[in-house]
Amino acid sequence: MTNGKDRIAEAKRSSGAYGCVECGKCVAVCPMAEMYTNFSIEMSPRGIIKKTLTGNDIILDENIWYCTECNAGTDVCPQGVSCRDLIRYLKEIAIEKYAVKDIKYCTRCGKQFLSIPVKNFVFGRLKEEPPNVLNILELCPSCRREMYMLRNA
Amino acid sequence: MQEQVTEKNNIITLEDLRPRREEKKTFSDYFMPRRHSGILFDPKKCTGCGTCEMVCSLRNVSKIAPASASIEVLRDEENGKNFAILCQHCRKPLCIEACPTRAIEKGEDGIVWINKLFCVECGLCIMACPEAAPLRDPITEEVNKCDLCEGDPLCVEYCPAGALTFTKGKKIRWIKGLRWSVQTISFLLLAVILVGTFCSLKAGALSLSCPAGILQNIASSGTIVLVWILSAFLILGLTILAGRFFCGWICPFGFFLDLVDKITPKKIGWPSFLKSRMAKYGILAGAVGGSCAFGFQAFCPVCPIGSICRSYGATGTLNGANLGIMAVLAGLEVGEWRVWCRYFCPVGALLALFAKIGLIKIVIGANQCKKFSCIQCAEVCPMGIIDADKLREGISPVIRMTECITCMRCIDRCPYGAAKLRFRWQKAVPGNIEL
């Protein structure tokens, strides 16, 4: 197993993070601005790329867990930096290296499928729904489909 | 507009840029139901061939690529079941709520679709859907969701087994009109034209009589007259044949409460200690016991059904005391539908005992039902006996015929024909699996 520094360097290389010119286009389109009231530059893709390039404690940073891994930032980047891939790699490394609390596990199969801040956002939007619907949302998508089949087929 | 926004808090949110379209109820909605199209899936017929996935992927990626389709056929290897996961086009879609960019819209025709202009492929709609129906393309990572091919779904057309059917929902609701006319006529007959009639209407030797009244008669007088029992059985026989048909279609007080509900459509709900469906049996027992003790019909003087029949006197005057009872009970309707019928009515209680051995039942089949996405039947049920939670989970609910007043609102309202009237010996629709 390679150590953390190498893995982060690999993540930076493969996502093209070195090419970042800090134009801020990704911040402009980032849906997190709409999702979280505490959206800040540290949380934005630009901030995370910058922190990844300058320091190593990015894995411990809780800001990476707010990301929904959408395609918006990657789509608009003039330099072809994939912030989606970068954050995905960072999360993978964090999960492997530390016991991460920011992850939601499926209550049926135990697979990790969502980070807690994103889950809180979804549940916050759906807070008017009855509790049994929200219980179903505790399952990972494939388990949900399976449960649905078992009940209805 | 721009100016105002800046003045407020300097931040332009999505609400300012693309406000949510609000569902407006138009005048015609009261007469013609708004039709919701959708695809129904019959798991019994599905052979799992996956032709639907093939043709669906043509629309998404212009290739034969089953993995990129908006419909997924699950194949259960343990139980030999097949199930197609596809969007149900909910009445109140959760994905619309969860989408951070408001890319998902519900059109006038009821079709929920993803506007690819705004979609950022974050996948939160998958996380918010109880069925996880939006599917992610494994290669491009785009999120695809059934949009009914804008009204002409390919999968339905090409399914060789006929397991998928396209429906536009019901066109007219004829039961509604029929019930209201029957109710009006019987109200006029019982309460206005034939004065004081429901409690006992002479027709030769027999009479159409209130069974609860007869029971009290028997209890108070201590004698059993055969004609009484026969006349009570006119309504009790109807109950055995058709459930509490009397309560839903004939009872003048029920009609009155239905009218009151038109004025108070929004319900605040009553605390749960008030809501005991056993109370009506207690009142019935009390009425019979009271009649026994006092020697006269203990309940009939305050009976709201009797009151409504007697309130309009033979001379054309209105009876104040009787109207008072009606006003109090009508006030209870602020909390729930048909509160009196649900919890207190002793006549209903007696009919319920006979409805238990009745010949018919109402079933809501999970196969045709669209589960969490619709639940209109539970919303329109005046007795509140359709378990919305069960429906949301996709389990077809058991409907207790003792509480059901056979008003058939659920049958009328269901756009997909899932609620049905059945004889009690007929097989219940599959889908009653409890997990």
Added chain:
Amino acid sequence: MKLFDNFYNMKVGIVDLSESSSAVVPLDDQIIAEKIGGVAVNEDLFKRYEDDDPLILGVGPLTGSFAPASCLSVATFLSPQTGNLCHVPLMLRIGPEMKFSGIDFLVIKGSTSQLKILHIEKGTIQVFSAEYLVKLAVPEAVQTLRKKIRHSRSIILAGPAADNGVFHAAVSMGVWGSLDKSGLAYWMASKGLKAIVFNGTGGLPFSHDNLAMGRKMVKDIVSFNRFRKEGFITILDRIGVESEVKKIIVKSKKKDLACYNCPFPCMSYVEFNWRDPRLKESPKIKEGTFLLDHTGFTAMARKRQADALVLMKECLNLGLDTSAVAELLPQEGTLETSLDFISDMAKADDENQVAENLYQGDIPLDKYVLFGSGIPPISPGDAEVDSSFWGKRVAMSMILGVCPILMLLFPNIHIANLLKFITVKNDDLESLQAIISSRIQSILMD
């Protein structure tokens, strides 16, 4: 624009088990132009790698397309049972998944002492160790595999019987069993190959004409006068099985199932109640099993009519060839002794028992064995066709990559109509037809 561009990825995967290495090389245009695909190309590749005793998996041009029942992939290898070349059809979703996973043909050579899994996805082949699957019953093995390797959509698995070196082991496609009766599982186990997993995420280009043509063909099939939707029973009907055997299924059939893009469901899922006699005071339980192997089930039902379904399930779980088990089962016996016999057979403690193929029918035996002795001997029943019809029909469908069972059931599907999926030009059609008939002859060695 070449004729077959829309039907192949033009890739061949080559796996060397002894080095755990894999490579993906481009497929020669010339082979496809000469041999069209399926068995014909498989044979060619087999000759090329003959010294390594390879296993070739291949698909036809129509596999995965809108042609009806385009579900076929063919496994070509030297059968340990006959010593001759043998083509085993693999249906369900294996053909299309293989094509959509990015390769058209897979050559597996070499051997290893440690069990291996091949995982094919997005045009790359990975070799994993399969130690955690050893001697697990087929359903458990499939479940473990699906958990371990995400997105394993199609699985070819050699069951626990093959691990034990049983001669009459059969491969299982998922948990469904297969039509393999010529030792593919035995071959796989002897080379150290436990499972092949396909994850077909890719796709094929399509044309609207093909979509319409497929539609029309399905309509033709449905309008065929002998089309009856009775699932498994229809096939039993057509191979002339007595009504007692059919009754077993009629009672317990739950559902009919079909392979990829097949309008005619020929498999069934059955449920039955039984009590395990080997356990003391076991409750009566409801269990279900897939029926896919028509001839195997018939043989089993003729021997043990009352317990046929239970014994079928046991064979599927252990990965045994039902026909061979049915032949080897002693003439008389209770459910308990039969179950014991099967589990003993799956262990192969003493020497391997070998069943003689006692097939007696109208179809020439050598043709029947050539195609894995599992394809049901459906005769078209018309006077004008001769006894060679079966072989020609099967060979044709194995070249094109469509299910031979459907082709045998509906003789009104003409070759020319199938070839129209590839091209609609008359000149090309004629030359294709000529190639196909010469290929059929060379495969059947007539």
